[in-house]
Amino acid sequence: MNHIKDNLAQVELQINQACEQAGREQTTVQLLAVSKTKPAEQVEQAYHAGQRAFGENYLQEAVEKIQQLTHLDDLIWHFIGPIQSNKTRQIAQHFDWVQSVDRAKIITRLNEQRAEHNNPLNICLQVNISGEESKSGIQVNELAQLAQLVHESPHLTLRGLMAIPEKGNAEQSFSQMQQLFEQLQAQYSSVDTLSMGMSDDLAQAINNGSTMVRIGTAIFGARQ
């Protein structure tokens, strides 16, 4: 079980090597540890190895873990799964970031439901960059309008974009995402996050400007 510490070190090494190859500073890429389906104890092991940011896809499971880990008060939780509109209140209550925002209704609800006493909720818009029917995410032509809506929401902060490119044509999708990200950054000073790259394609994502890779399997092992 103490493989988690070794795995994290291995992933950090991969990130550093990819940064070196891309001519980037390693501090420009953050690691999000995706802990979905894995128990709170494994999150805690990763925490003790220095990891602070964790990604979860399933709300019920995530809330249980978050409540089990309140003694670790500097954990940063990112919601990265599909969002049902009746779940936004709990997401706004328990998470620091939401990366899978994909429609106006969700933006409006998260803004209304984020408590006044909390910091603004950090938002990434998920782009369905490969145009896959089965994947969630906005179309590119919706981006300008939804980004503006997040920007105008007082309890939200627009941080950037997230994507899960299709396996086959990932290179093209990654480079399109980089262009969209740079355009958005030129428009909004709060934008600093391009979340793309998973266990299998992190080097390629970093080579195309990713600032946050989301890694599950390579840290916690295969999921059921």
Ligand SMILES: *Cc1c(COP(=O)(O)O)cnc(C)c1O
């Ligand atoms: C599960 C998941 C990941 C992690 O995938 P791995 O292949 O296990 O690294 C990253 N991003 C999202 C949105 C996920 O759902």
